[in-house]
Amino acid sequence: MSAQQQRPAGRLYGVGLGPGDPSLMTLRAVEVIAAADVVAYHSARHGRSIARSIAERHIRPDHIEEALVYPVTTETTDHPGGYRGALEEFYEQAAARLAAHLDAGRTVAVLAEGDPLFYGSYQHMHQRLADRYETEVVPGVTSVSAAAARLGKPLVEADEVLTILPGTLPQEELTARLAATDAAVVMKLGRTYPAVRQALETSGRLPEAHYVERATMAGERTAPLAEVSPDSVPYFSVAVVPSRIATPPPAPAHGEVVVVGTGPAGPLWLTPESRGALARATDLVGYTTYLDRVPVRPGQARHASDNKVESERAELALDLARRGRRVAVVSGGDPGVFAMATAVLEVAAQDTYRDVPVRVLPGVTAANAAAARAGAPLGHDYAVISLSDRLKPWDVIAERLRAAACADLALALYNPGSRSRTWQVGKARDLLLDHRAPDTPVVLARDVGGPQESVRTVRLADLDPSEVDMRTILLIGSSQTRSVRRGPDPAGRPTVWTPRRYPEK
Structure with missing residues (x-):
């Protein structure tokens, strides 16, 4: 027979049978099985096939049946390629058997419990045959x-x-x-x-x-x-x-406070543990800006407040927990780094709240987020210091800056400036220049992870206080920190890092 006279290749169907009840098969699934020449199905070595049992009433005596029997059902096998190798060999052989029918012009219906492309065995046939033969997948009701x-x-x-x-x-x-x-x-x-x-x-x-x-x-x-x-x-x-909206979780036997670190900005910086704590909470307590990062959930109370009332916010959270509420105190970055964990624990130490459980969940810090954007400027020993003199005097800040500078530590400077604090950055720069070279790299990272993100690197001598605000964190290198332009950086920034090895004296 010439090539022009050869019978055209058959059509491949992946037929979803639904979760098990034959009455949940779709009309299309029944039509395809009825029209097929070959009905194929997977089974274990005992020969019984759940897929075949679901479709049994639609399988005729004149159907050609292909039982694709798995060689293994557990991960124990003596196949030289192990469990995965045994399965791959099986799938190749099964696809070859079906291809022989398709090449002969026969229509092949591969039966699959549930939906063929949802954790189904059919997908392995689809991957090997769909690019060679005309194929249709018939969806089915999933077990989900x-x-x-x-x-x-x-x-x-x-x-x-x-x-x-x-x-x-x-x-x-x-x-x-x-x-x-x-x-x-x-x-x-x-x-x-x-x-x-x-x-x-x-x-x-x-x-x-x-x-x-x-x-x-x-x-x-x-x-x-x-x-x-x-x-x-x-x-x-x-x-x-299931849905928490339809079926709210059981009320907690006892109230608790969880202080949650949301990272520097947005859901990409949120850990799974923190995400879960926010979802389970009956009440959210926090600074308005941080609360706005948390999706609104039906039935969940939100208690927003100003940024300068940490103690009052902590007291509210603990009072709610005493009444049996599951409270999440929302904190930016990591709650233990110049944030809400200390405020909550200070109030919780009072006799009134000693029996209220308090947990602290970590978050990505602003310093670590900024460092990652710049490279690895905090790759060796470093110190973290807040330049805010609202809760401690400037003399203490200056003393700590000198000590860190004398120790040749890289620095992460939090809260460098605000509308009411405009001189601290200049003072810190001048103090550090007494101990650091003028070309020491300084990373100015603003709104890292947010829509107005800006990360720049300047020389310490060129640090301009007017370019720094409360949303900026400063990373100041040690004597060993390097700033190098390497390759085509999309943002045109140098890569900044501090070597892990410190030179011997």
Whole structure:
């Protein structure tokens, strides 16, 4: 037969069958199976296929059936390429079997539980064949949607974020992602269940979590996840942490205050632990500018105040916690660096509040953020000093500047200037010039991470106090700090770093 007379290649279908109940198959899935010449499905070595059982009523005696039997079901194998190598070899062989049918002009329907491209085995066939043959993917109802439906609880509402996680992730990674998200579904439980449960408990999400086993299938079971024994959890089960709007978390047994560091600016600088604490709080307390960085959540009270009332803000937070509220005190940067942690702990030390739990969650500091933008100017020993004389006299500041300069430490100078403090930067510059060379690199970093970010490097002798305000942090190099222009920097800035090795005298 000539090439012109060859039968055209067949068509490949990835057919989503839904979560298990045959009545949840789509009309399109039924149509495709009916029209297919070949029906393929994956199975374990025992030969039983859940996908085939779902579609069984639509499989005819004249269908050609291709059972794609996995060579391994756990990560134990003597294959020279290990577990991954055994699977890769299997996928290649399975794709070759299907390609033979397609080359013969047959239509091939690959059955897949749930949705074909959602943690499905079909995707491995799709990756190997879709670029060679005409292909259609028929979507199916996922186990995620089925689990939410069987629980009767919305997964997400409004601006909430849903995170879908495989239980096979490391426990610490699961904990971080569960802490940071609004709603979550953890799949692939089975042997991973103990680690998943511990991650839910560590992240504080266990009271909200639900367990769904074999949703829409025979043997379906739902329960609060905290009540489920690890001895009874199959692979086809999921953990669901639903919408907090629809189902608010249980009220805390006792109030607490969590001082949360939000980093220098914006959500990119927020740690997962801090994000989770902000989401779980019943009340947010903080300076208005910092509170504005935190998304508004239904049912969450916000208590904004001016920047100069730290003690009053701390007292409010502790009073709310005494009344059983879960309070997050919002602090910029790291709360322990010239920020709210000290203010809260000072008030919490009073007898009235000694029984109120207080936790401090770290954040990215302004100094570290600015240093990263410039390179690594704080790569060796350095000192952090506030130039504000509102809470300590200038004589103390000057003495500490001299001590740090004499010790040849790099410096991170916080609170260098404001509308009412205009002379401190000049005084600090002149004092440091008594100990540092005029060409010592100085990084002026303003609004790092924010929309008006500006990072420049100048010589110490050229530091102009008029270019410094309260939103600026100054990083001043030691005698060893280097400033070098290297390569095409998009911002045209030099790279500044302080070597880790200090020269021997």
